[in-house]
Amino acid sequence: xxxxxxxxRRRLQSRADxxxxxxxxxxxxxxxxxxxxxxxxxxxxxxxxxxxxxxHHFGDKQHLIDALLDERCQGLVRTLRRVHQxxxxxxxxRAFSGAFVRFGLRNPTHxxxxxxPRDPGLPVPPAAEEARVxxxxxxxxxxxxxxxxxxxxxxxxxLWAFLHGFIxxxxxxxxxxxxxxxxxxxxxxxxxxxxxxxASR
Amino acid sequence: xxxxxxxxRRRLQSRADxxxxxxxxxxxxxxxxxxxxxxxxxxxxxxxxxxxxxxHHFGDKQHLIDALLDERCQGLVRTLRRVHQxxxxxxxxRAFSGAFVRFGLRNPTHxxxxxxPRDPGLPVPPAAEEARVxxxxxxxxxxxxxxxxxxxxxxxxxLWAFLHGFIxxxxxxxxxxxxxxxxxxxxxxxxxxxxxxxASR
DNA sequence: TCCGTCTACCTAACGCCGTTAAAGAAACCG
DNA sequence: CGGTTTCTTTAACGGCGTTAGGTAGACGGA
Numbered sequence: 001x002x003x004x005x006x007x008x009r010r011r012l013q014s015r016a017d018x019x020x021x022x023x024x025x026x027x028x029x030x031x032x033x034x035x036x037x038x039x040x041x042x043x044x045x046x047x048x049x050x051x052x053x054x055x056h057h058f059g060d061k062q063h064l065i066d067a068l069l070d071e072r073c074q075g076l077v078r079t080l081r082r083v084h085q086x087x088x089x090x091x092x093x094r095a096f097s098g099a100f101v102r103f104g105l106r107n108p109t110h111x112x113x114x115x116x117p118r119d120p121g122l123p124v125p126p127a128a129e130e131a132r133v134x135x136x137x138x139x140x141x142x143x144x145x146x147x148x149x150x151x152x153x154x155x156x157x158x159l160w161a162f163l164h165g166f167i168x169x170x171x172x173x174x175x176x177x178x179x180x181x182x183x184x185x186x187x188x189x190x191x192x193x194x195x196x197x198x199a200s201r
Numbered sequence: 202x203x204x205x206x207x208x209x210r211r212r213l214q215s216r217a218d219x220x221x222x223x224x225x226x227x228x229x230x231x232x233x234x235x236x237x238x239x240x241x242x243x244x245x246x247x248x249x250x251x252x253x254x255x256x257h258h259f260g261d262k263q264h265l266i267d268a269l270l271d272e273r274c275q276g277l278v279r280t281l282r283r284v285h286q287x288x289x290x291x292x293x294x295r296a297f298s299g300a301f302v303r304f305g306l307r308n309p310t311h312x313x314x315x316x317x318p319r320d321p322g323l324p325v326p327p328a329a330e331e332a333r334v335x336x337x338x339x340x341x342x343x344x345x346x347x348x349x350x351x352x353x354x355x356x357x358x359x360l361w362a363f364l365h366g367f368i369x370x371x372x373x374x375x376x377x378x379x380x381x382x383x384x385x386x387x388x389x390x391x392x393x394x395x396x397x398x399x400a401s402r
Numbered sequence: 403t404c405c406g407t408c409t410a411c412c413t414a415a416c417g418c419c420g421t422t423a424a425a426g427a428a429a430c431c432g
Numbered sequence: 433c434g435g436t437t438t439c440t441t442t443a444a445c446g447g448c449g450t451t452a453g454g455t456a457g458a459c460g461g462a
Binding site: 015018049050052053056057 | 438439440441442
């Protein structure tokens with residue numbers, strides 16, 4: 001592997017700067033006005049480049065959005081890693097669920113975009129998949145300890161469905177008065193149904 | 202209230218026929234190619250009218266889609282009414298959940314459209330709201346019998362979140378291998394957490 | 403029967419969208 | 433210096449949701 005020349009480095013830096021500026025403007029537009037109001041032309045106006053330049057750097061709208069979502073999910077992954085992993089696996093599961101839901105509620109536009117059906121060709125943003133894998137760790141521990149009343153995959157899919165619906169309903173149905181302690185109560189009921197105190201066999 | 206004249210009736214009939222033809226074509230296009238590929242112009246080609254005529258009858262795209270969704274939800278309402286209402290409230294809840302989820306899985310495009318954030322001005326299609334109210338009946342019965350471990354609203358919101366996430370995940374994340382008995386197992390766990398056998402006080 | 407009114411429907415167009423073709427400008431490399 | 437590659441632009445294509453404006457025909461009262 002050869003040493004990078006100063007010129008090459010400068011070129012890569014300027015490319016990185018352009019991508020950074022475009023991504024930042026994308027983020028700002030999405031947070032301010034939501035995805036519905038987002039367009040490549042408005043983004044071009046906002047970030048100072050013209051639309052074809054954005055295409056030069058990101059390919060198309062989908063890849064641009066995916067790049068942004070991947071970055072955001074890296075934030076979630078960092079949060080999940082930071083969440084205290086106690087010896088109490090149940091407490092662990094609760095903490096992860098809380099972090100995940102908080103991510104969704106604080107980034108409703110991003111979460112909605114992540115939830116939309118994807119072209120089967122394109123893979124889910126890597127960091128999103130990484131977050132999903134991380135979330136499974138406490139379940140794996142509980143399964144290994146024989147404390148689940150169903151197999152790990154089953155419990156994981158059920159928990160995922162609950163958390164997913166929880167986030168989407170609260171972010172899309174703003175006409176409903178949602179209970180503030182809904183997550184804790186729901187998770188408790190969920191744990192009552194799927195986790196027992198001690199190993200059975 | 203005056204008697205309707207034949208001419209007036211004929212006029213209303215022809216208006217109803219036009220609406221019917223447009224709605225049928227909308228339904229067909231949505232089922233065949235999904236909402237992404239749907240457009241007023243393609244609909245115009247399909248149903249034989251031009252686009253402005255569709256606007257004449259339905260106002261705009263949103264109202265057209267809403268009219269279709271309302272019709273579909275009336276089907277769900279009929280199904281829910283038909284579901285056997287036994288004396289076993291838990292069995293009842295299970296049956297309703299099953300019917301609701303089946304509706305979502307069989308009409309993924311419609312369900313996704315129902316789930317999208319709405320302009321705060323427009324109301325949810327009436328039949329959708331009616332279905333939601335119907336779904337709460339078994340919960341109300343259980344609450345009245347003192348068999349819920351949390352108040353009815355809380356339990357209802359949790360169950361709604363689970364069912365909603367269940368449907369959306371399975372229809373949008375087709376890359377995942379979902380467990381076939383996921384609904385039954387999830388509902389069982391849910392009931393274990395939220396419903397007790399007999400009244401406590 | 404005639405005439406104003408109203409409904410249904412059309413053609414043409416506006417301003418937006420995502421995207422691409424083509425070309426100039428600038429930096430890099432030999 | 434000359435050739436190549438990268439970045440950026442202007443101009444355009446086809447499609448979108450929607451609206452303005454006009455026409456043909458049915459309706460209802462004189």
